Amino acid sequence: MSTDTTASDEGVSPAPLxxxxxxxxxxxxxxxxxxxxxxxxLWRLERERVGVHQDDLENARRPFSVENLDHAVPARPYNKWKTETKDAGGVH
Known part of the structure; x- marks a missing residue:
């Protein structure tokens, strides 16, 4: 029974890998x-400043439906350019 320890090794145990x-x-x-x-x-602050909230993200994740379309698209004439030129007497 032999122990191969030196004085420098005693009391110091190296950390395992x-x-x-x-x-x-x-x-x-x-x-x-x-x-x-x-x-x-910074990303969260920018989202708050722009106005992107959790409700907007949840609405964007919903599948397409006619009910959501009414809120997503603003009401306007079918062809605004054509109606403006017709009212102004331009070429139509």
Whole structure:
């Protein structure tokens, strides 16, 4: 029974490889969060400023129906250019 330990090895246990990979993964997550969180917050602020809300996104996800069409398309004449030129006495 022989022990091959030197004085410099006593009391110091090297970290297993699994712990080093976990530390690297944690550092990568922190770096990714640090750089992506400000961009996400700016994106959310821009959406609020423009006026895109959750209701608009839910309406956009709904399938097409005639009921949704009434709210989506503004009421206007079929061919506005033709009716304006006819009223003005232009070529029609």
């Amino acid at each position: 699994e712990y080093i990979w976990l530390l690297l993964l944690g550092a990568e997550f922190i770096i990714a969060l640090t750089f992506s969180l400000p961009w996400y917050l």
